[in-house]
Amino acid sequence: MTRSDRALRLLRGRSDLARLAAFPFDFDLERDEHGEAVRLASGAALEAVAGDDTGGTYFVCADGAVLYASSEGEAGLIAGSVDEALEMLIGLPGWRNYTGLDPHADDTALAAAVAGTEADIRDSYAPELDAERSTLITELELRLIPQPELLRRLHQTLLRTEPDYLLLNADEGCAHTLLDRLPRPPLWQTVLAPGQADLVLLRTDRANWPAVAKDPARRVTALRAAQYDRRGADLPFLRVLLQHEARYGGATEELRLAAALVGLHGQAEDHRLLKSVRQENVDAHYLLGGFPDSAREMSRWATELDESNHGENPEHEDELTWAGLARRQGRAELARCILLRLLDDAGPRDAGLLGLLAHELTQLGDFAQAARARHLYASLQDDPLHQGLALADLASLQRRAGAIEAAWRSLQRAVSVLDGPPPPPATDQPALDLGLPKPEHPTFRWRALGLGLRVTGEHFHIAGAAAQAGQSATARASLTAGTILLRELPTATEDLRQLSREAVAATLSEATPTLPDVQRSSAFD
Template sequence: MTDHALRTLRQNPRLAELAAFPFEFDLSRADGGHGEPVRLASGGPIEVVAGTGAGGTYFVCADGSMLYADSEGGAGIIGSSVDEALQVVLGLPCWFDFVDLSPRDGEEVILARIAAAEEEMREDYGIDETRAELRAALGFPERSPVELVTLLHTALLRTEPDFVLLTEEEGFAYRLLDEHPRPPLWEPVLARGRADLTLLRTSDRADWDPVAGDPVRRRLALRAAQFDRAESDLDLLRYLLRRETESSMTDELRLAAVLVGRHGDVGDLPLLYEVRETDFDTHCGLSEIPEPGADAAELLRWAEELDEWMFGTDPADEPLATWTELALDQGMTELARVALIRALDEVFMDQSLLRRPGDPTRLETSRLSWLAAELERAGDLPQALRAQRLHTALQETAWDRISERRDQARLERVCGQLPQAIDSLAAIRALLADPGDDSLRYWTQVNFGRFIAEEHYALTRALVDADLPEGARTLLAAADAILGELSGNGLKRLRELAEETAERVRDFRDLR
């Protein structure tokens, strides 16, 4: 498909006028842009090409797909190209009223819905003659409403993950135009693991290493085994358990131990003990494993209780973190990014989701900390910063506010938002001077103070690099003042960092 139709409309004012009215594809509205600044979550380019009288906007994406955004926060792909999208627009007048339709509705339902809508339009507009003229001029074939609904439905399902629209300033994601069901995140994420589990089950032990020796494929295979359990898997599970120790303490190591333990074979207790004693982390993480000499009932009780508490057999019950982390491990960045952004939006819209189950008067904000870390891992620093700022704002003690504000300043610095980073560090210094509680009693004697000073020096260097000497000198003085208050061991490297930073500031001054 090409953008032949768009070029033709741009070159022919009469055709452009017909497309604008009554089909609501108005090229003249492109110059006004969308109602608010927007961007794709993926970072891909988009170009406004037309609009509607109701404030909707048509965008063309880098691959030629057409994205439509309405004025009420909804957006979706409506065609794999401009030509395809225009066929939908012309063939399904008021197409946005039909986004709920799909081929599953059947020909009778689809034709009845479209016929009723077109009959209503015919009372005011001569859509048949106009549509025929446009189709002929643009070289479009005459397609049935059923075929056009199929095109629209297929296009809408492509919106996530690559074409999710965000508000530029706040970073909120537009909702989907439709409510058609999509595969849950775990399905594409787990697909490789399911395939590998089948491969392992049907191949000789000598051929297990390509999967078992790859940390990501091994983790996925163990997750697949979690949800597809078989009595015949015990030897395979033992092998994967041994190999997973190569990654030290992971959730999948614990899972592998549980899956082995659930077979209730006391002969596996020495193996489980050996796995537990791999290193300090595994010793702590698997400390509850029964000792060699325990009976089968104790082994089963341990495995079943931990399985019920942490794992289970339904992938839909797994926390979002399981699937976003495995998605990122496989390079499925956009899948993970969209899931994380929508989870963050959910918290912004309803902070009661953070209330502690046992104490609804208090908030448990670790979810925001996790979202910030995962979004940063996904390479989406603006969204990570959005999560971090909310996390910072919800802290209660001076210690926690400073700790999170320091992370916020780091992200602001990395994002190039240097004035905001300066403000964040100034807020930290104000809290140090007047904390309002006793949580900072020992801040000068522990690593907490060193971390604060390090971020001051890091931002000072960033200001030098940005050709902002006055700001660098001012912040250097503040950093040195913090360093002067610190005591205890481990300050040698910090003093070296202070001198290196001061030298960079001096060198910059000399160059000028």
């Protein structure tokens, strides 16, 4: 804990106060073990300090904030410190009854809701509730805050749960649901807000144009803001954003958006501009396919491009768009939160989505969650080539996440799937009598593709990672299998041969037993 949580120290040193906090205020220091392993999605530290009689747990985060997790898989931030949490728990016993109250209710309505709950508590099990509250508040040197104010503070804090305090099941990686059902602004508003602010700057003074255009995150977010707030006078700076995105961003979706926004105006000079963009970048040439030869047709082309790919209502935009924008804005936890919620909700019909989620999570650097998405994606593939490729990708992600044994198992499955079952024995007697060659096993052809280089290289990556982690058996097995594959490749790049040498060196440096001859051979020379 980073804050001076005086009240918690007092509770730990005074058993009489600790008993009173446990009953009737349900903050029990002896219940400081949660029913399942959990962690914050951000990777920040988390310490369980108390629990309640329903199996819920109070955690202190690295910044001192207090997160509550129920035994039903719900979680929410309830206070900025343990002292504030105790002020709320003592001031609002039965506080979980209030997480669904109307946040716009007046003080009279809020006070009435609390009075009803406390009357039930006094009648059921705590007739001395008021005196016990007074004792704890005094002895712990806390503030006695009006209950409507405590409720508003609780609601404001709960709204801060996501994205920075998203709680996950540590084993499965799934996110807890929100503890409350308080209304929140639409996702697009949160992500688009910086772009809307920049749009005002762009419209106010052209001196702001270079700063927005040169910053990749500001540029693409401003383009998205302009997509949903279109004005004819924006054309001059839209041209600037288009040129910078074409030069520095590449063939992105925002480049296509900028082209549509500019092309809609139908100006001859913009026809020349877009034509030059397509000529200078082969990827942009295909991204902006169907571009007309005549400026007269450009407006129609831009309209069709806009209607098929964009639109003017942000509520119709895919949430992956907002996740990608959040990532590029440097808002990693917001992007992660969006992606994990999508991943948790994905089902058997969402193979395409799972592939995109794996890509976005990889871009975010969350290899463990990317591996979870890729594992689900691989399980939905029927074609051996697609499934084998997905398993090879999974192995790479698991290795990068530090799950080396799992990576090795996935890679073995990838090769098995790609190779398929062995061909049946020849039964054509004339062919046997003539000594004709056996038919080639068709699935072995994947070795001649780039996939062969990729799978072979992953063997050496896993061997090196396993050796570094002290997992010598896995290192030797992966190195042996990779070396055999290397011999079977029709061609091998020098980079792959160098990788094999490094894997051998790493494995030998771990003082493993004598390596098999196949690993000491000159297959990579």
